[in-house]
Amino acid sequence: MTESAACPNRRPVIVVGAGPVGLSAALALRALGRPVTVMEAGEQDRLRPGSRAIFVHRATLEILDRSHPGLAHDLAAQGLLWHTKRTFYAGREVFSRSYTPPPPGELPHFSSLPQVETERLLLQACKEAGVEFAWNQEVATAATSGDGVLLATTGGTRWHADYVIAADGARSAVRDSLGIPLQGSRSDGWYVVVDAEEDPGDPLPVERIFHYAHPAVDGRNVLLVPFAGGWRVDLQLHDDDDPEELSTGEGLRGWLRAVLPAPYAERVTWSSTYRFLQVIAEDFADEHRRVLLAGEAAHLFAPFGARGMNSGVPDAEAAANAVHLAMSASGPARAEAAVTEYALSRRRSAVYNCDAAGAALTHLRPGPEERARLESAAENAERDPSMGHWLDIAPYGPREAAPGNTIYKY
CATH class of the missing domain: 3.50.50.60 (FAD/NAD(P)-binding domain)
Structure with missing residues (x-):
């Protein structure tokens, strides 16, 4: 046997x-x-x-x-x-859309x-x-x-x-x-990912928000996504940043206060660092x-x-x-x-x-040519909505479905 x-x-x-x-x-x-x-x-x-x-x-x-x-x-x-998404470039809104x-x-x-x-x-x-x-x-x-x-x-x-x-x-x-x-x-570069519980005394609008070059955090990119019970916050680090410093203690709380109301810095339930x-x-x-x-x-x-x-x-x-x-x-x-x-x-x-x-990833870590394209799109987004739309969707990659797959298109 x-x-x-x-x-x-x-x-x-x-x-x-x-x-x-x-x-x-x-x-x-x-x-x-x-x-x-x-x-x-x-x-x-x-x-x-x-x-x-x-x-x-x-x-x-x-x-x-x-x-x-x-x-x-x-x-x-x-x-x-969530029914609304917003995209900002250096603190200025370049795209907003709400859905039924x-x-x-x-x-x-x-x-x-x-x-x-x-x-x-x-x-x-x-x-x-x-x-x-x-x-x-x-x-x-x-x-x-x-x-x-x-x-x-x-x-x-x-x-x-x-x-x-x-x-x-x-x-x-x-x-x-x-x-x-x-x-x-x-991938090159580090990211800090944070979960913060919703503050019942100061609930935020239920919106997905992406910031290119957020001015309150020294021009780092920031993504804020609500989920049931809290918020996911992604911070893209500069090449010379210390991931450990920005993912723990006051280093974490300091930048989080800059992108969310101050009480959220005391409501962190999890943080981690990644190179994908x-x-x-x-x-x-x-x-x-x-x-x-x-x-x-x-x-x-x-x-x-x-x-x-x-x-x-x-x-x-x-x-x-x-x-x-x-x-x-x-x-x-x-x-x-x-x-x-x-x-x-x-x-x-x-x-x-x-x-x-x-x-x-390439879009979020641009070389000189791609950065110039980003800046031009941001400057022209108000008079050309297609520029704002491109800035909104590009951080997530191509929109077409993979073979045998359907991807997010909302």
Whole structure:
């Protein structure tokens, strides 16, 4: 008897990782009638800091609703929808637009809420759908063959599956143990990202605001985005800034008082510093076509345009469909073809999103020619609205949808 056949923890499909992508993949598999087990390194009630992926596109809501009808409206009800966006250049408004709210019962263009709330609702939906969970099961290694996948945990437990969807994040142990490299680079420049609770005594207008060269913070770029319960503030640092100084203590509170009312500087719940990775896995599946990489296990982008989770959830749905087709296939060749199609199509989408996020990074760290174009657009925005519109959308990258993806266009 082979080791896989003797393995007591044998399952048809295992999803590694209980973040939004892993939970979405599990939901999609259950919607297709497939039993699925989710292995998660942490405890069920683990607490992770920060709002993280706050922006759920309508296309993502629609995907989740296909797997679990009603989930999209639950996410929309828990989130925040802002109807006005403004863009400033050196303290002067160069663009403003407000939108009509969607009719009652229609999904909004997006929902803005902390990732922990998205995960809570996804977990609840998974339990309702009959997903099995194995908590405190941190995967250390993965090995594949034509018969399936053998997973070993850090605690020494072994699991075997016919197929695995690896949604175990940026430091994916599954991807690493299979020797699938990431290709790409780290962006230049640092960013400070801050969460601040809403001040009930001085609530702010629910608007997305972007500042080029904010005069109150020595010409640094600043993005302010509301979400349910608070505000996300992104500060783009100068090349000679100390990230540690501006992300902690009075250094953090000082610049935050300059961009928000003073009480918000005392309502910080989380801060972090980033230099964004722009990387994509060389292949989104293993050589035997038994493991499918999804979400940050497969790609990491700069966050401009909210392409991370909103490309990971389409990965999850496509991976579930590919596994379902492979398990229904009439022979090994057709099964492998289903997984290969997933790997090729989702990698194409990832390449597009990586390039789009890269274009936004280039725009936000302009050379002399691009800076001159920015200044000219700001000077002419009042008499030429297209200039203001360009200044508003350019920090988020190209607006066209990636292959197999729909991106935010609100």
